[in-house]
Amino acid sequence: MKAAVITFPGSNCDRDLAVAFEQAGAQVTRVWHKDTSLPDGIDIVGIPGGFSFGDYLRCGAIAARSPIAQAVTGFAERGGHVLGICNGFQVLLEMGLLPGALLRNAKLKYICKPVGLRVEASDTPFTAAYEQGATITLPIAHHDGNYTADPETIAQLNAEGRVAFRYADNPNGSMNDIAGIVSANRRVLGMMPHPERAFAPIHGSTDGRRMFDGLIGAFAPA
Numbered sequence: 001m002k003a004a005v006i007t008f009p010g011s012n013c014d015r016d017l018a019v020a021f022e023q024a025g026a027q028v029t030r031v032w033h034k035d036t037s038l039p040d041g042i043d044i045v046g047i048p049g050g051f052s053f054g055d056y057l058r059c060g061a062i063a064a065r066s067p068i069a070q071a072v073t074g075f076a077e078r079g080g081h082v083l084g085i086c087n088g089f090q091v092l093l094e095m096g097l098l099p100g101a102l103l104r105n106a107k108l109k110y111i112c113k114p115v116g117l118r119v120e121a122s123d124t125p126f127t128a129a130y131e132q133g134a135t136i137t138l139p140i141a142h143h144d145g146n147y148t149a150d151p152e153t154i155a156q157l158n159a160e161g162r163v164a165f166r167y168a169d170n171p172n173g174s175m176n177d178i179a180g181i182v183s184a185n186r187r188v189l190g191m192m193p194h195p196e197r198a199f200a201p202i203h204g205s206t207d208g209r210r211m212f213d214g215l216i217g218a219f220a221p222a
C-alpha cells in the first residue's frame with residue numbers, strides 16, 4: 001500500500017501518522033500543503049491531526065483551501081481512499097468530502113484522554129480488522145470535536161451505516177455519540193480519536209493498530 005501524508009503549518013500528528021502507516025507495512029510519501037498534486041500511484045491519503053494554521057477562522061478551514069486540497073478532492077472523487085484524523089476530520093468536513101461540522105466541545109474545554117469507542121461499522125476498509133460492535137480504547141485530544149449535522153444528515157448516516165465509531169461515554173456533546181463517519185462510497189473516513197496514538201504497547205493501547213493492519217489487508221494484492 002502506498003500512502004501520502006499531508007503536512008500543514010501547525011500539523012502535529014503527521015509524523016506519527018506516517019510512522020503508523022510505515023510500521024503497518026505501507027510505503028509513505030510526505031506531502032507539503034503547498035504541493036498541487038499527489039504522488040503517482042498512491043492508494044490512500046492521510047490528513048493528520050494538529051492545529052493547522054493555528055485553528056484560525058475555524059479548525060481546518062484554511063487547510064481545506066490550501067493548494068493540495070484540490071488534489072485531495074479530485075483523488076477522493078475518483079474513488080481514492082482518504083483517512084482524516086482529528087484536525088484531519090475537521091479538514092475533510094471543511095472540504096465538503098464528509099457532511100456536518102465539528103463545533104466547540106459542549107463544555108468548552110480542550111479534552112485530552114483515552115475514551116471508549118464502539119465499532120459501529122466494520123464493513124469499511126478502515127475498520128475491516130475490527131469486530132462489528134467491539135469496544136476499543138483510543139485517545140482524544142481536541143477542543144472542537146462536537147459533531148453536529150442537520151437531522152436529515154444524521155438520519156442518513158445512521159440509515160446507511162456510515163457511523164464508523166460511537167463514543168461509549170460521550171465526552172464532547174457529539175450528536176448521536178458520533179466519533180467517526182465514512183463517505184457514501186465508504187472510502188473517506190473522518191474520526192476525532194487518534195488510532196496512530198494507540199499503535200504500539202508503549203502507547204498504552206494498541207487498539208488503533210488494527211485500522212492500519214486492516215487497510216494494508218484491503219490493498220494487499222489478490
Ligand SMILES: NC(=O)CC[C@H](N)C(=O)O
Pocket residue numbers: 048049050051052055059085086087088141142143144145
Ligand atoms: N489533535 C487535534 O488534531 C486537534 C484538532 C483541533 N486543533 C482541535 O483542538 O479541535
